[in-house]
Amino acid sequence: MSNQDNIGPSSPAETSGTATDKSSKRRLGAKMVGGSALVGMLLVGAVAGAVAMKVSRHDERQALLPPVTINAMADDSxxxxxxxVAEIFGNKFVISDGTGRTLVDVGPEGSNAKLVAQDEEVTVQGRYDEGFIHAGMVIHGDGRVDELRPPHPRGPRHGWRDFGPDAHGRGPGDDAPPPPKA
Structure with missing residues (x-):
């Protein structure tokens, strides 16, 4: 048999620079790219987790906002x-200033406690949405501060709407699909 009959190289010296070396270099490059992508995804996940923890953690230092008139409140702010305090309804009360009246919801924390009294002068801080204020803080005329569940920038959290129907008449789980038929 002659060298011409053999299809592959006949000696190891002839193998350098062949397709075998190129494919191993490609595999090594692909592994490096895959490893870099994995490290990148882990880094992104760690940063996202840190941001989520910071956003969800209750900050004890809640900044005081300057009071505005009731007729100047913007929705979702x-x-x-x-x-x-004009009227009291369980865990809700109506606050009135010279420009109008609005309903204040103090959440589940205020359902069993008497937070405010009729005709008491208070400052309420919270998120105004759907026609009423979700209170985060009630500041009384004597300087006493009642901190409630803080308003969350992306809406109610931790079950504020779990206690009954929302403004659209839907209760908890109404948006879930029906159970499968047996």
């Missing part, structure tokens, strides 16, 4: 309103 953080507000502070100063006025008199």
């Amino acid at each position: 953080l507000v502070a309103v100063k006025g008199k």
Whole structure:
């Protein structure tokens, strides 16, 4: 048999620079790219987790906002309103200033406690949405501060709407699909 009959190289010296070396270099490059992508994904996940923890953690230092008039409140915004308590309904009350009235929801924390009194002058800070204020803080005329569940920038959290129907009449789980038929 002659060298011409053999299809592959006949000696190891002839193998350098062949397709075998090129494919191993490609595999090594692909492994490096894959490893870099994995490290990148882990880094992104760690940063996202740190941001989520920072956002979800209750910050004890809640900044005080300057009070605005009731007629100047914008929907889906953080507000502070100063006025008199006009009416009380369980864990909700109506606050009134010279420009109007609005309902204040103090959440589940206020359902069993008497937070405010009729005709008391208070400042309420919270998120104004859907026609009423979700209170995060009630500041009384004597300087006493009642901190409630802080308003969250992306809406209610930790079950504020778990206690009954929302503004659209839907209760908890109404948006879930029906159970499968047996």
